[in-house]
Amino acid sequence: MPITRRDFFVKTIQGLAVVAAPVALGAFLESCKSNITGPTGASLQTVQGTLSNGIVTVNIDSASPLYNIGGVATVKYSSGSLLVDHPSANVYNALSAICTHQGCSVDNYDSSTSNFVCTCHNSRFAVDGGVVTGPASAPLPKYKTEFTNGQLKITL
Ligand code: FES
Incomplete structure (x- = not known):
């Protein structure tokens, strides 16, 4: 046919x-x-750190957002920035602030969930750096910290 x-x-x-x-x-x-919406928390306060010999030093006094337990902040230093939180007495966690998805700065914190938030595409990270929601699939790298006499030292 x-x-x-x-x-x-x-x-x-x-x-x-x-x-x-x-x-x-x-x-x-x-x-x-790329248009996912949702709570992004608030912009983190910034604290200045000093980089020397691979160690970022941050002075933490009573005026610092990192002074009280539960405090969080972005620590800026000459060549980068870190996410820092203070979960308990004399204990601080430090993470890379570079999102593992596409490299944006992670600079928001959602206190209702204790998540760091990258507002580029709304990836969320736990305070230990683990991915809570993507699109990021890899955790934020974590750095060793040491706190003595009001000084936080973060080894890069
Ligand atoms: S760069 Fe895409 S979620 Fe951070």
Whole structure:
């Protein structure tokens, strides 16, 4: 049975739909991924640190956002920044502030969940650096800390 012009036209349109639909769906999902919305917490306060011989030193006095237990802040130093929290007496955690997804600065903190938040695509990280929600899939690197006499030393 010969194919009519109409049959040819219908089959061509069906074929294009089969090819185009997944492409359009993929583009739609990708656009949604970069527009995820949700609570991002608040911008972290910044504390200045000094880098010397691979160690960032931060003076923590009663005016510092890191003084009280539960305090969190971004520690900036000459060539980068770190996320620091103070979970208990004389204990501090320090994490890289560079998001493992696409390299944005992680600079927000959601106190309701104790998550650091990267506002570029809304990845969330626990205070130990672990991924809570992506798109990031790798944890934030963690650094060794030592606190004595009001000074926090973070070894990079
Ligand atoms: S760079 Fe994409 S979530 Fe941080």
